[in-house]
Amino acid sequence: MEVRVRFAPSPTGYLHVGGARTALFNWLFARKHGGKFILRIEDTDTERSSRESEQSIMNDLKWLGLYWDEGPDCGGNYGPYRQSERLNLYKKYAYELVERGHAYFAVYDKDDPKKLLYTTTKEPTDGNPFTVVFKVPENRKVAFQDMLKGEIEFSTEHMDDFIILKSNGFPVYNFAVVVDDHLMNITHVLRGEDHISNTPKQILLYEAFGWTPPKFMHIPLILGADRTPLSKRHGATAVEHFRREGYLSKALVNYLAILGWSVEEEIFDYQEKIKDFEPDQISNKNVVFDYQKLEWLNGKHLRALGVEKLESELKSWMEFVGVNEKIPNSVALICREKVNTLKQLYEFAIPFLREDFEYEQEYIEKFLSKPEAEIILEKSLAAFESLQTLSIENVEQTLRSIAAELGFGTNKVFQTVRGAVLGRLVTPGLFESITVLGRDRTISRLNRTLKLLKNLRSGA
RNA sequence: GCCCCCAUCGUCUAGCGGUCUAGGACACUGGCCUUUCAAGCCAGCGGCACGGGUUCGAAUCCCGUUGGGGGCGCCA
Numbered sequence: 151m152e153v154r155v156r157f158a159p160s161p162t163g164y165l166h167v168g169g170a171r172t173a174l175f176n177w178l179f180a181r182k183h184g185g186k187f188i189l190r191i192e193d194t195d196t197e198r199s200s201r202e203s204e205q206s207i208m209n210d211l212k213w214l215g216l217y218w219d220e221g222p223d224c225g226g227n228y229g230p231y232r233q234s235e236r237l238n239l240y241k242k243y244a245y246e247l248v249e250r251g252h253a254y255f256a257v258y259d260k261d262d263p264k265k266l267l268y269t270t271t272k273e274p275t276d277g278n279p280f281t282v283v284f285k286v287p288e289n290r291k292v293a294f295q296d297m298l299k300g301e302i303e304f305s306t307e308h309m310d311d312f313i314i315l316k317s318n319g320f321p322v323y324n325f326a327v328v329v330d331d332h333l334m335n336i337t338h339v340l341r342g343e344d345h346i347s348n349t350p351k352q353i354l355l356y357e358a359f360g361w362t363p364p365k366f367m368h369i370p371l372i373l374g375a376d377r378t379p380l381s382k383r384h385g386a387t388a389v390e391h392f393r394r395e396g397y398l399s400k401a402l403v404n405y406l407a408i409l410g411w412s413v414e415e416e417i418f419d420y421q422e423k424i425k426d427f428e429p430d431q432i433s434n435k436n437v438v439f440d441y442q443k444l445e446w447l448n449g450k451h452l453r454a455l456g457v458e459k460l461e462s463e464l465k466s467w468m469e470f471v472g473v474n475e476k477i478p479n480s481v482a483l484i485c486r487e488k489v490n491t492l493k494q495l496y497e498f499a500i501p502f503l504r505e506d507f508e509y510e511q512e513y514i515e516k517f518l519s520k521p522e523a524e525i526i527l528e529k530s531l532a533a534f535e536s537l538q539t540l541s542i543e544n545v546e547q548t549l550r551s552i553a554a555e556l557g558f559g560t561n562k563v564f565q566t567v568r569g570a571v572l573g574r575l576v577t578p579g580l581f582e583s584i585t586v587l588g589r590d591r592t593i594s595r596l597n598r599t600l601k602l603l604k605n606l607r608s609g610a
Numbered sequence: 611g612c613c614c615c616c617a618u619c620g621u622c623u624a625g626c627g628g629u630c631u632a633g634g635a636c637a638c639u640g641g642c643c644u645u646u647c648a649a650g651c652c653a654g655c656g657g658c659a660c661g662g663g664u665u666c667g668a669a670u671c672c673c674g675u676u677g678g679g680g681g682c683g684c685c686a
Contacts, residue, residue: 160686161618195685256684263684281684299615308682316684323686347681370614370679375621377678395661408635416635433623435616436679443622443636453649468626488648549645564645576647 154337155209157218158327160192161204164388166374167439168342168380169207170214171406175369176340177216178407178420178427185337186202190220191232196322199234210389215421216398222593229333233326243329243359244282252358253314257285263317267554278610284325292350297338297367297432304350310436312351312490323347328355336364338427343368345534357579367429370410370436376444381437393446396467396493398455401448408447410437417450449490460486467492475503484578501572502586505506505594513569518603523557526566529556530532533597540589543582556582 157173159165167172180187189211195198208223230236248252248271255273257280259265267278271450272281286309288441293303314325321329331339346368356363374384386392392402403420410433413426443559453462457479466479477499485498501507509518517523533548534540553563577583584592 158686162686192686200684258684279684284651296615304613304614310682318684320684323682327686342680343615344680345686347686350614370616373679379679410620412634414634416622437619437623440621440636446636449649490648546645553645560645568646574646578647580645 153180153183154187154188154335155180155340156188156190156193156331156334156336157216158190158330158341159198160195160198160208162195163203164390164480165207165210166309166380166387167237167392167402167406168387169388169489170210170216170402171215171372171387171409172340172342172402173211174214174406174420175427175429175432177218178424179338179340181424182338185211186219187216188226188228188334188336189231190334191222191234192323192326193232193234194323194326196234196318196320201426204232206390210393214389214403216403233321233330236317236323236330237543239333239525240315240326240329241319241477244321244325247284247314247355247358248282250323250358251285253284254315258317273412279317281313281317282528283311284351284358286311286351286354286478292353294353294363295350297340297429298348298432299363299368299546300344302349304347306350306354309351314355323353325355327358328352328361330357331364332361338365338367340367340369343370343519360609369432370434372409372439373436375438376434377438383438385441393467394493396491396495397444397448398451398463398492401451402444402449409439410435417454417518445490452486452490452492452495453549455486457483464492464495468496477503479521483584484586488576488578498578501574501577502583505591505598507573509569509573509599510575511572513565513575514606516575517562517566517569518599519606520562520566522556523566524564524600524603525556526552526558526563527570527596527600530567530570531593532602534584534589534592534596537589540585540592541580542585545584549580567596569594 157176159169177187189208191204193204211218220228222231245255248255254269256269257274257276258276259267259280263279269283273486288306290306291303292306293301296302312324313343314465315321315323327379340480349366353363372380374380380387386395389402393399406420407420407423408416408479411431412433412440427497432556460482461479462476464482468475473496475495481499481502482495489495489498529551530553533552537544537548549563549567550560553560556563565575566591568577571587587595
């Protein structure tokens with residue numbers, strides 16, 4: 151039988167990392183088994199659902215590379231894939247349950263909807279609002295095999311009858327999932343652990359219909375550093391935020407995969423990990439989201455990128471955040487050695503992009519204003535003017551001999567020059583930086599700094 | 611309150627009764643490298659929640675306690 155799994159977000163906000171992880175595991179499972187990954191939008195909460203949120207969730211999923219085979223945008227043989235478009239189905243099946251004696255109508259006072267008037271098994275026609283309520287069998291054990299946690303058993307003595315169809319005609323979550331998962335031929339339900347206690351209710355519904363339930367797997371939740379549910383208080387949770395901050399989607403997915411899943415080599419491309427994915431290898435305890443490890447991992451991915459890939463990642467990130475600038479590959483290549491995200495890389499590259507870069511106050515105080523600065527810069531200027539082409543080797547040789555000639559430490563000379571050509575004290579390697587800037591720009595920057603130095607003198 | 615799930619370094623984990631003086635990764639600390647900052651390499655710090663069993667032997671099995679998480683909606 152073909153494996154069919156689904157990711158079923160409710161479009162009430164952004165895609166957060168928890169949802170992304172659930173989606174990833176479903177995607178991995180489908181791909182591993184050559185099955186289908188379905189996207190279903192659970193928009194039965196008319197108050198909170200929105201099309202904007204649905205769209206942003208789909209955008210984020212695509213950015214992560216978690217493409218679906220069937221969904222509201224691309225269709226499929228089991229549509230519609232938006233629950234709000236399946237209302238007739240839910241009504242039909244809810245009424246069928248009433249006919250079979252597993253459910254009943256609950257009628258409320260139209261002036262006081264909280265007040266239950268009576269229950270009946272005939273569709274009410276008195277104009278009062280009514281719901282369809284599932285009748286939970288008394289004193290039954292409901293058990294299921296969870297793919298991660300083994301057998302889980304509940305007793306119906308702790309369960310009350312529950313509404314399956316609201317008075318506005320919309321289904322309630324527990325009912326809609328069952329109808330949809332069955333009708334869409336879902337074989338495996340991989341979802342968050344917060345759904346464990348919903349499972350017995352759903353199984354009762356499958357039984358009432360005489361349907362076979364899918365296999366269930368409940369994935370542990372992601373927590374913040376203080377072990378409370380991950381929220382904005384702990385930092386970012388939205389996938390889009392990480393994108394904005396300059397994380398690579400491959401790195402984010404890699405981190406999400408590794409979070410609770412132990413593998414020999416931690417750094418990988420999830421596309422190549424499909425064959426190794428075994429859902430029962432996932433840890434069965436809640437995990438704490440570690441921002442530092444994510445950043446470390448992103449740095450690893452960033453530095454491993456090929457030149458063209460680095461260029462295109464940088465370009466699409468800048469488009470995404472609305473930065474209008476062109477970073478030459480030569481600059482990107484030397485900057486990425488020092489940073490972990492595209493955003494950090496961009497900020498590191500700024501002094502290379504603008505001739506009117508600013509000087510850090512610390513540079514001026516600690517180096518430019520020192521008496522030795524002028525001679526260092528003038529010597530450097532003269533040296534670079536006499537060089538035709540720059541290479542890392544001859545730049546290094548040039549600067550070292552200036553230090554030797556003047557009898558200054560290399561640190562003093564290098565830092566003075568570094569600030570003179572880039573305005574900052576923390577930059578990529580000096581020799582690489584100067585080589586990338588090229589002879590002319592290096593000379594004009596040295597001149598500019600020398601002019602500043604003189605202004606400083608006369609002003610003082 | 612009731613029901614369910616979970617429990618190894620700060621964090622993510624390896625471990626599935628003896629090979630564990632508990633291994634790895636991130637973080638942290640120190641060293642090397644060195645032109646700043648990183649990267650890289652090396653070293654160090656640091657843990658089986660507690661109490662009972664079972665067993666010749668327990669991080670590993672059982673029970674309890676404690677702790678954390680989830681659920682108990684005309685939310686999903």
